[in-house]
Amino acid sequence: NAGVTQTPKFQVLKTGQSMTLQCAQDMNHEYMSWYRQDPGMGLRLIHYSVGAGITDQGEVPNGYNVSRSTTEDFPLRLLSAAPSQTSVYFCASSYSSGDSGYTFGSGTRLTVV
């Protein structure tokens, strides 16, 4: 089924480790984004991309890095994990017009110890 695929679903990291959260979509969406979800804070935008080769920061970008080499993939890199990055991460995509709404992945639950 067409959609947004996130891997892994669960991950435990030690402080200081690095890792990449994967996000792939097969709907030819131009726009892709990463959010983190924390209790009582809703979803906060980390980074987003309006097309291959173009990325920009959201409201909470520190400690995260992204790149967009293809339309399909938008990986999120944690450079040096910190306990404050314990969260649930969601990837979302849409057509550039946004008319059809945004499609979300099922999330990655990350714990940093």
Add this chain to the structure above:
Amino acid sequence: AQSVTQPDIHITVSEGASLELRCNYSYGATPYLFWYVQSPGQGLQLLLKYFSGDTLVQGIKGFEAEFKRSQSSFNLRKPSVHWSDAAEYFCAVRIIGFQKLVFGTGTRLLVSP
């Protein structure tokens, strides 16, 4: 500051009773408006969206929402709640001309027998 406000953190409704979840936004112009639902441990599913035209929009699962420009509100309603509606509901806005989706902090709906 631009923001999306969901004033109710938790709401408890009896099964079969009506439901209204509140959402207010503070932006200079009318944005695109969305409601998403998140079941426990799941991703976000689009319930409905408003771009323009009729201010009462119908969505999936029997939900509807009404846009009121004068009140900067986009409240979600359902005439008769089912136990399966228990979930967290997020209001989100997208400023026209931009692609970022900004979320409220969510309202958790509990359904009592």
